Amino acid sequence: MGRSPARRTSPRRGRRRRGTSRVVLVFLALGAVLITAGAAVAYWRDTRPPVTDDQVADVADALDAAGTPTPSAGPSTASPSAKASPSPSVSPSPSSSPSTIAIPATGPGTFVTARADGTTVGTGSQVRRYKVLVEEGIDVRPGAAAAETADVLADRRGWTRDGTNSFQLVGSGSYDFVVKIATPGTVDKICGAAGLLTRGEVNCSVGTDVVVNLKRWVLGSPEFDGPIHEYRALIVNHEVGHRIGHGHETCPGAGRPAPAMMQQIKGLKGCVANAWPHDEGGDYLGGPSVP
Known part of the structure; x- marks a missing residue:
């Protein structure tokens, strides 16, 4: 008998089998990766520490500091001893004020005190204890406002550099002044x-109150082209400056830093916007006194 001719496998069928094998191997490998990842996620979920309210607040504050819509502040038009002159009604352009924090025209006039206590900052013998209060019903957390204010007053470019004043944030007990953020x-x-x-536009310092206008805290000022947290520093430094005895100053010369005690919201008069009373070297960034 003659030998039967050998059956040949078509090239197309061979390629199909090899392709199927590759697909099976890919799915097996993917399954192993998913199982391993699932085990790792389960382990992380079972072993991670619980997230506390304080941690959530810290994350939110970090996002604020990084530049998400957040408070800003502006300088005052008045000191406790002198009547403020009318301030122009100014509003920054939308591009410079992306905040979504609501600014009610007015509020209940009652405040929440930040429950915060800090160490004394500065070496001056005059220790000034202060509280931070936020009007009820506005979208600014008292704790966040207190932390930001404390950072400003602790900065080496701030008022502690004068060698006379020190500051301590307190949540209760006696105090020398309060910082109030209000509508x-x-x-x-x-x-x-x-x-x-103040005409609904600016801030003031009266008696023991450093009063911060929410509008300036949120929107900043079109005259100040720096970061919004720098403008918050300007308002704190300006109003606390009044509280510790400084009056208004004006631009010392074109191209020089505007004094922190200058009413920068009314125009820089050739100076460069600046939030701090001292420079990095400790020199006072002042200018001629004005009424």
Whole structure:
């Protein structure tokens, strides 16, 4: 008998089998990776520490500091001893104020005190204890506002550099002054009671109150082209400057840093926007006194 001819496998069928084998191997490998990843996720979920409210607040504060919509602040138009002149109604352009924090025209006039205590910063013998309060019903956390204010007052370019003043954040007990963040209407009431004209636009320092207008805290000023957290530093330094006895100053010369005690919201007069009373070397960044 003759030998039967050998059956040949077509090239197409061979390629199909090899392709199927590759697909099976890929799925097996992917399955192993998913199982391993799932085990790792389960281990992380079972062993990670619980997230506390404080940690959540810390993350939110870090996002604020990184430049997400956040408070800003502006300088004052008045000191406790002098009547403020009318301040222009100014609002930054939308591109410079991306915040989504609401700015009610007015609020209840009641405040929440930040539950925070800090160490004394500075070497000066005059230790000034202060509290930070936020008007009820606005989208600014008292703890976040207190932390930011404390950072400003602890900065080496701040008022501690004068060698006279030290500061301590307190949440209770005696104090020398309070920083109040309030709606424009409430600012007008507090400042107006002392004869100061703020027109819903600016801040003031009266008695033991450093009063921060929420509008400036959120929107900043079109005259200040630096980062928003620098503008927050300007308002704290300006108003606390009044509280410790400094009056208004003006530009010392074109191209020089504007004094922190200058009403920069009214125009820089040739100076460069600046939030700090001292430079890195400790020199006072002042200018001629004005009424």
